[in-house]
Amino acid sequence: MIRVLVVDDERLVCAHLRRILEAAEDMTVVGEAYDGAEAAEAIIRHRPDVVLLDLRMPTVDGLATVEWTRKLRDPPRVVALTTFGLDEYVLRVLRAGAAGFLLKDTPPEDLISLVRVAADGHVVLSPAVTRALVSGQADRQSARTRALALVAELTGREVEVLTCVGEGLSNEQIAGRLYLSKATVKSYVSRILTRLGCANRTQAGLLAYDADLVRR
CATH class of the missing domain: 3.40.50.2300 (Response regulator)
Known part of the structure; x- marks a missing residue:
């Protein structure tokens, strides 16, 4: 329950x-x-x-x-x-x-x-x-600059996973889109959160928006 x-x-x-x-x-x-x-x-x-x-x-x-x-x-x-x-x-x-x-x-x-x-x-x-x-943040440009700098430190595959997180996809959905196992996706997400300094997927998703990885 x-x-x-x-x-x-x-x-x-x-x-x-x-x-x-x-x-x-x-x-x-x-x-x-x-x-x-x-x-x-x-x-x-x-x-x-x-x-x-x-x-x-x-x-x-x-x-x-x-x-x-x-x-x-x-x-x-x-x-x-x-x-x-x-x-x-x-x-x-x-x-x-x-x-x-x-x-x-x-x-x-x-x-x-x-x-x-x-x-x-x-x-x-x-x-x-x-x-x-x-889109309506007063400090949009500042947030974008910070997000782009953080994302630049990620690998190409990590950026793909982060983009999926920003779109609100579950690990299973990400695995299906990127042809990865759920365990591999879970590992990627954990590593991305650490590298970006995000407490959870929500913060990572917002950062993906700031970095223009997700279409508005």
Whole structure:
């Protein structure tokens, strides 16, 4: 079973998400929290696999919660919940280590599928919104320059794998596209994260966008 913690300061939202997720046979909502402080306690108590986290909350906000979660020995996959229009804040959360983000109006069937993807260790991003976010960065040129310098240190095959990560492909999908084994892809991804100084696939994917490896 995939253990999910739902965090949102609106109790109706939490109840709605619980109803959607628990309709799936392989998912259970282990708890709800209504601000960042409660979320920290619930993560320690319930040890969820995935945390669906609202960004704007009282007491402790989503960014602080993501940063705290990353320090845990075995952190859950944190997926930010947002509404369109929080561009800069969403980017800060992704760069802080969130596994991705979903819009709150994501269709129920898609939400279930994406939680499964996140639990499996892959990036959960809304491609159209992500492109808009990255394209709209105030420091776009600075980010691009840094990304290009980092990517220049990679081998050709590593760049191909990074491009696939930026497109949100799973290891299995990358293996199929590049005619590699899943084990080889996993090794490449691990090495790429280390060489780029990225904490997870989400950060590597954003760097791929910055370096213009992924079409906007």
